[in-house]
Amino acid sequence: MKILVDKLLESQSLDYTEAKALMSAIVNGDLNDVQTAAVLASYRIRMPSISELKGFRDVLVDMAVQVDLGNLKFIDLCGTGGDGKNTFNISTITSFVVAGAGIHVAKHGNYGVSSNTGSSNLLEYLGYKFDNSIGKLQAELEKVGICFMHAPLFHPALKRVGAVRKGLGLKTFFNILGPLVNPAKPSHQLVGVFNLEVARLYAYLLPNFLEDYRVVHSVDGYDEVTLTGVVKVFSKEAEFTLLPSNFGFEKVSPNILDGGENVECAAKIFYDVLKGTAHNDKINVVLANAALAISCFLKEDLAVSVERAKESLFSGKAIDKFNKLISLQK
Structure with a gap:
């Protein structure tokens, strides 16, 4: 994970797979608070890319408590x-x-x-x-x-x-x-x-x-x-x-x-x-x-x-x- 954090701090973008791995590490507690803060700070310099945002999102959606509200559109x-x-x-x-x-x-x-x-x-x-x-x-x-x-x-x-x-x-x-x-x-x-x-x-x-x-x-x-x-x-x-x-x-x-x-x-x-x-x-x-x-x-x-x-x-x-x-x- 340190490699991915270092990559971000060097203003490099992650691909979809790397983004998923990083978000999984964050939510599973594999990064400490200082490392997590460093990741958050890196995106103050630039916006996430499409591949990064999609990877982050997919991990959070997969790990969320699933909600089935039936067939209603809302x-x-x-x-x-x-x-x-x-x-x-x-x-x-x-x-x-x-x-x-x-x-x-x-x-x-x-x-x-x-x-x-x-x-x-x-x-x-x-x-x-x-x-x-x-x-x-x-x-x-x-x-x-x-x-x-x-x-x-x-x-x-x-x-x-x-x-x-x-x-x-x-x-x-x-x-x-x-x-x-x-x-x-x-x-x-x-x-x-x-x-x-x-x-x-x-x-x-x-x-x-x-x-x-x-x-x-x-x-x-x-x-x-x-x-x-x-x-x-x-x-x-x-x-x-x-x-x-x-x-x-x-x-x-x-x-x-x-x-x-x-x-x-x-x-x-x-x-x-x-x-x-x-x-x-x-x-x-x-x-x-x-x-x-x-x-x-x-x-x-x-x-x-x-x-x-x-x-x-x-x-x-x-x-x-x-x-x-x-x-x-x-």
């Missing part, structure tokens, strides 16, 4: 994180709007590493109980239309890596891997990435295991649709750009996206948006992301999907999904 909404923007929990709130529009959602997430409040921090605070019981997840998906998978429960091999990542406090290539290893294997995905290089990596990889997807990167640095300017989008069919006007909304100020200092702030924003009492710009950001996810899943015009998202939120269907989901927790 979508995952997540982001790589690591954009350093501390936005509010857009994808988590968006998930309930998408579920309220009648689309099944199985969201994969984790505690925040490079942000104040990750999706798992927020959901746990709101009363959701994480479990890797297939029966629980199936019941939530069937009765409510949405369930959440806390990544550490499905990727136990990564427990020791979590401590190293937390110690570094920086985005690493595990930020890139997170959205690629949903153990439920969704049919569709809306995924935000922190730069265009990662977006293009995803555009190569995602067609291998998704029916359709939307990879998004706001050109001013966000890993979500933020309505602060132009967003670059990659789908299975095309690469294109969208403006706030394409969603029927005005451009918003970056200040409106702030997620606050702690989970209490995040929870207030969560409730305010789903109740429709938040600042209109916050609501519109969520509606834009929801519309893109709905459009991806239903293969319909974006303007139609915007109306579906609005109906889900303003009719109370979205927050009803949340209340029903929490009522199932025991």
Whole structure:
């Protein structure tokens, strides 16, 4: 393994087989924390190659707790994180709007590493109980239309890596891997990435295991649709750009996206948006992301999907999904 670590530190790329061997060594504890940190640091200098990312992903998927949610098609909404923007929990709130529009959602997430409040921090605070019981997840998906998978429960091999990542406090290539290893294997995905290089990596990889997807990167640095300017989008069919006007909304100020200092702030924003009492710009950001996810899943015009998202939120269907989901927790 030292040879592979040295190779990375010399800025050399690994082939697919070497990448699999390195990831296996990391998750099996064959590398110590210092060596693992060195590997993570090496990818601060450059992005993983396609062969490296595929090798890393395949090991994690093979070693994950397997999840069979039946024959339902569903979508995952997540982001790589690591954009350093501390936005509010857009994808988590968006998930309930998408579920309220009648689309099944199985969201994969984790505690925040490079942000104040990750999706798992927020959901746990709101009363959701994480479990890797297939029966629980199936019941939530069937009765409510949405369930959440806390990544550490499905990727136990990564427990020791979590401590190293937390110690570094920086985005690493595990930020890139997170959205690629949903153990439920969704049919569709809306995924935000922190730069265009990662977006293009995803555009190569995602067609291998998704029916359709939307990879998004706001050109001013966000890993979500933020309505602060132009967003670059990659789908299975095309690469294109969208403006706030394409969603029927005005451009918003970056200040409106702030997620606050702690989970209490995040929870207030969560409730305010789903109740429709938040600042209109916050609501519109969520509606834009929801519309893109709905459009991806239903293969319909974006303007139609915007109306579906609005109906889900303003009719109370979205927050009803949340209340029903929490009522199932025991």
